[in-house]
Amino acid sequence: MKWSNIIQTIIFLCLIGPGIVGKILMFVRQVYTSALGTEKKPVDLILIHLAFSNMIIICTTGIRDIATVFYFRNFLGDTGCKAVVYLARMARGLSICTTCLLSVVQAVTIGLGITSWRKLKPQTSWQVLIYVLLFWIFNALTSFNLLYYVAAGSGLNRSGVAGYIGYCYMLPSVDTVKWLFLWLMAVRDLIFQSLMGWSSGIKGVCHHRPANLSYEWTR
Numbered sequence: 001m002k003w004s005n006i007i008q009t010i011i012f013l014c015l016i017g018p019g020i021v022g023k024i025l026m027f028v029r030q031v032y033t034s035a036l037g038t039e040k041k042p043v044d045l046i047l048i049h050l051a052f053s054n055m056i057i058i059c060t061t062g063i064r065d066i067a068t069v070f071y072f073r074n075f076l077g078d079t080g081c082k083a084v085v086y087l088a089r090m091a092r093g094l095s096i097c098t099t100c101l102l103s104v105v106q107a108v109t110i111g112l113g114i115t116s117w118r119k120l121k122p123q124t125s126w127q128v129l130i131y132v133l134l135f136w137i138f139n140a141l142t143s144f145n146l147l148y149y150v151a152a153g154s155g156l157n158r159s160g161v162a163g164y165i166g167y168c169y170m171l172p173s174v175d176t177v178k179w180l181f182l183w184l185m186a187v188r189d190l191i192f193q194s195l196m197g198w199s200s201g202i203k204g205v206c207h208h209r210p211a212n213l214s215y216e217w218t219r
Contacts (some may be wrong), residue, residue, distance in 0.1 A: 049094070050099060064168065085168055103196045104199045149173045
């Protein structure tokens with residue numbers, strides 16, 4: 001292994017190692033706190049799911065990068081590549097959707113003080129679970145094309161690939177299919193990030209309101 005590859009490997013391990021451990025510890029802490037809490041708050045489930053989504057992102061990205069950096073040619077295979085890339089893409093969408101849900105819940109709870117708006121806040125963990133299930137279904141369908149068009153790099157004709165994703169390769173797809181999934185991801189990001197921007201604006205306005213008019217979002 002060349003010196004440049006050795007240095008790249010050391011830097012990679014220094015960055016990805018603490019990240020994976022940190023995400024796992026954060027997820028375990030959220031589950032532990034929620035399990036021992038006397039009062040189960042809907043926001044706890046949102047935080048647990050957000051930590052879980054981020055943990056999937058960094059773990060799947062780390063596995064793919066490990067195979068690339070250390071030249072493990074038969075480490076993943078086609079099935080492993082499909083699973084890792086698919087989970088990474090889906091978890092990214094889950095993270096965006098869950099962050100948006102958390103931000104909107106905070107804004108509705110502490111903002112405006114209008115009774116009809118406050119009714120939008122999930123009152124139980126079961127209501128949050130419905131949102132979470134919908135997020136999983138939507139993002140699983142949005143990333144479904146990766147299960148067919150992703151393949152491992154070993155034994156693959158490189159001239160017939162359309163893209164490179166770490167150790168794995170993206171095979172050419174029909175334009176209609178490619179643009180359909182790109183459009184779905186773009187619409188998802190636009191809607192949820194717009195909602196996050198709106199909720200951040202609401203929270204910013206409420207931050208400057210008198211203290212007796214504000215609400216505590218963790219109630």
